[in-house]
Amino acid sequence: MTARRETLTRERVLDAALNLVDTQGWAKLSMRRLAAMVGVEAMSLYNHVRNKRDLLDGMAARVFEQIELPDPELPWPQRVRALCHHANICFSAYPAVVGALAAGQANPRSPGALRFIDALLGALLDAGLDERAAVRHYRSLLAMLFGSVLARTGDIADATGAPDEPITDWFCRTVTAEQLPNLHRTLPALIDVDCRPDFDHTIDMFLAGLQATAGESASGPHSTGQR
Structure with a gap:
């Protein structure tokens, strides 16, 4: 058969x-x-x-659709943290797609993909931000998410420079304590493949700043995460 x-x-x-x-x-x-x-x-x-661009947009949408959404009844800081955590997992699984998103070569065009964006904006609005501030913070978070993934997958420790010289060797040969003291001091950590961005710490700092500027001054339902 x-x-x-x-x-x-x-x-x-x-x-x-x-x-x-x-x-x-x-x-x-x-x-x-x-x-x-x-x-x-x-x-x-x-x-x-329909075409290559539709294919790229669809691929981006599939990545966004995989992001797990938190309980909308949770306080807004927990929702922001959970959304960023799950987005980071999904984006890290497809760094090439993140590169296309960051370069504007793809957009997540699907209703399912928009649910993540809606949930993140909702959490930011519940922090007490107005519409324009919520959009600014959303874009900042997205840039942080994209940057975290791209930094882990495209650092100087992984790249290649001239065909006859790895980029790490070029850095070590070129960076001197006399001309570039700060870069020279931190170069061992910079080329260490295990010294990667601490995404959770970055989110902690973002939330602390947001709570200081918006959350602490909010009142009523916005400060509790209720609508």
Whole structure:
């Protein structure tokens, strides 16, 4: 008996694209390779994605859709922390997609992806921020999330400079205590692959500042996280 072929859906196409980029990089992403992964002809993909940009937007949306949302009844600081924690996990699993998001090459265009954005904005509004301040803080948090992922995956300890000299060797040869004293002092930590950004500490500082400027001055339902 012939095995029944799995029905091709937009979600299956997007998940296959995420897997392809994760394992082989952006350079290997093509409609032909993607079609081969899902067992169809390349033209069949266009029944589910309109073009390359739609594919990239869909991949970004799939990443956002995986972010776990906290209980909306929790106090706003706990919601912000939980949302950032889960977003960091999901973004860290797909650093290539985060790079595309940060560069403006993809946007998470799906109702499911918007739920994360709505939840984070809701928590910031409950902190006592007005609409414009909430948007500014949301964008700051998103930049922190993207930056944390990109810093872990694109540090100088991992990069390569000239073909005949690793970038870490170039730094060690070029950075001197006389000309660049602060960089020279911190260079061993900078090139240490284990010295990565402490994301939880960054969120702690963000929340402390937000509570000092907005949360402490808020009153009524905003200060308790209730709507």
